[in-house]
Amino acid sequence: MDLKIKDIIGYLQVSEKTVYRWIKDKKIPCYRINHQYRFNRAEINEWILNSKIELASKLLDLTIANRPTNFTNLLRNGGIHYDIPGQTVKEILHHAIEAAQTPAHIAKEKIFTALLDREELMSTAIGRGIAIPHPRNPIITDIEDASVSLCFLKDPVDFGALDAQPVHTLFLLLTYSPRRHLEVLTKITYLCQSEEFLQILTKRTPAEDILSYIQQKEREWHQKESRN
Numbered sequence: 001m002d003l004k005i006k007d008i009i010g011y012l013q014v015s016e017k018t019v020y021r022w023i024k025d026k027k028i029p030c031y032r033i034n035h036q037y038r039f040n041r042a043e044i045n046e047w048i049l050n051s052k053i054e055l056a057s058k059l060l061d062l063t064i065a066n067r068p069t070n071f072t073n074l075l076r077n078g079g080i081h082y083d084i085p086g087q088t089v090k091e092i093l094h095h096a097i098e099a100a101q102t103p104a105h106i107a108k109e110k111i112f113t114a115l116l117d118r119e120e121l122m123s124t125a126i127g128r129g130i131a132i133p134h135p136r137n138p139i140i141t142d143i144e145d146a147s148v149s150l151c152f153l154k155d156p157v158d159f160g161a162l163d164a165q166p167v168h169t170l171f172l173l174l175t176y177s178p179r180r181h182l183e184v185l186t187k188i189t190y191l192c193q194s195e196e197f198l199q200i201l202t203k204r205t206p207a208e209d210i211l212s213y214i215q216q217k218e219r220e221w222h223q224k225e226s227r228n
Helices: 005-012 016-024 041-051 071-078 089-099 108-121 178-191 195-202 207-227
Strands: 031-033 036-038 080-084 125-127 147-157 167-174
Touching (some): 005 041, 080 089, 089 108, 089 167, 195 207
Antiparallel strands (some): 031 036
């Protein structure tokens, strides 16, 4: 636990009163250790992305263009799946895992349990009908097993999003390290800020068209990097 209250105040540029209110309302991930509050930097970065708090990229150290992970390949590994059934978060996660392309040597039940545990800790919904379920800690160790599964739900489901909108689309993440997890999470969050991409999701565009769009975006990121 590498952050204290004063670090959070400086990191998020908010008042001490605001931080304590978030703690009281259980709106920020924190731990009580020896009568003092402590925060995990990786969890705070993820919380910022999920909560859509606007911060300069330098504070997060998450610049899209400088991340080497190939998001298109991760999505090909996990697959794009349509009409995932379920009326509750638990049912949705179960059926999403069943549909997703996951490593053969890891039981789907183990992945499902890890996703459910993370969801019970704090909702992975980021608003506008999108959720990004993932294990709290990596459960894969081989880079070849990393994947992102895009799942379109048959019916919208309440994930407890901050904007109160039911979720219609999941990006299910399986990554092999906290750093790579944040890279992928950042790219998804970045894409979901685009109205064009949100329309692609809403229309449930064919899989190859979605992959082509993301591949083009990655080319643009790389071109931006080469110019800097």
